[in-house]
């Protein structure tokens with residue numbers, strides 16, 4: 001069995017060529033890095049009852065952009081991200097996600113597995129049969145993209161949580177990852193670490209790299225190109241960040257009225 005401490009972002013590169021695990025392939029536009037149509041996901045209880053977690057979720061994320069996935073606790077954000085990553089099989093629906101794709105977890109201590117930053121970023125490159133120079137060049141370029149070049153020789157246990165997240169993202173970039181699926185990366189981070197991670201992600205986007213970022217922190221919306229809002233296992237809205245913010249404010253105000261705040 002795999003040691004849980006060895007789970008890291010690049011572990012979840014899903015091999016080509018299957019575009020999706022569902023019934024039909026999606027005919028997609030090259031302008032989109034992620035497309036999910038009518039995705040549903042259910043679990044079956046011990047009593048044999050099917051419980052829907054995602055219902056009929058459709059989502060389209062343009063290439064080269066950063067989009068946020070928002071919604072109340074338990075609405076299904078992480079589950080949708082895992083379906084798009086290929087970590088869970090949807091019960092219904094179709095999807096296309098560009099490859100290579102990587103899933104980066106919430107807990108920074110689950111991301112880094114090697115003793116030094118350099119070794120950690122190079123960790124996933126073993127399978128590519130690259131020369132030492134090529135490995136070095138990819139590691140340096142990836143660390144530069146996340147603003148961690150000065151830390152290349154640092155032992156990973158001396159890094160802050162946000163720095164560990166950035167090293168995990170560099171590992172994915174070194175493997176020429178085109179889609180980053182980022183699950184609440186900043187939950188455990190203080191404000192300066194949070195900003196470091198957001199800026200690192202922004203800096204590596206454009207061109208071939210696209211990111212979908214699950215968050216609870218509304219202030220992170222200002223860094224995004226757009227957002228998807230979910231409630232009760234459904235995608236309620238996908239739009240520019242201003243429109244999403246307006247809807248969220250309306251919902252917060254209606255909730256405050258209900259409880260007489």
Ligand SMILES: Nc1ncnc2c1ncn2[C@@H]1O[C@H](COP(=O)(O)OP(=O)(O)OP(=O)(O)O)[C@@H](O)[C@H]1O
Pocket residue numbers: 043053071072073074075076077078079080
């Ligand atoms: N394997 C599972 N078995 C039972 N229930 C599950 C399972 N996976 C998810 N759920 C339930 O599905 C719902 C959606 O979970 P999910 O983690 O996707 O939500 P979320 O929006 O990411 O939540 P949060 O914001 O709190 O992290 C929750 O009610 C959760 O308890």
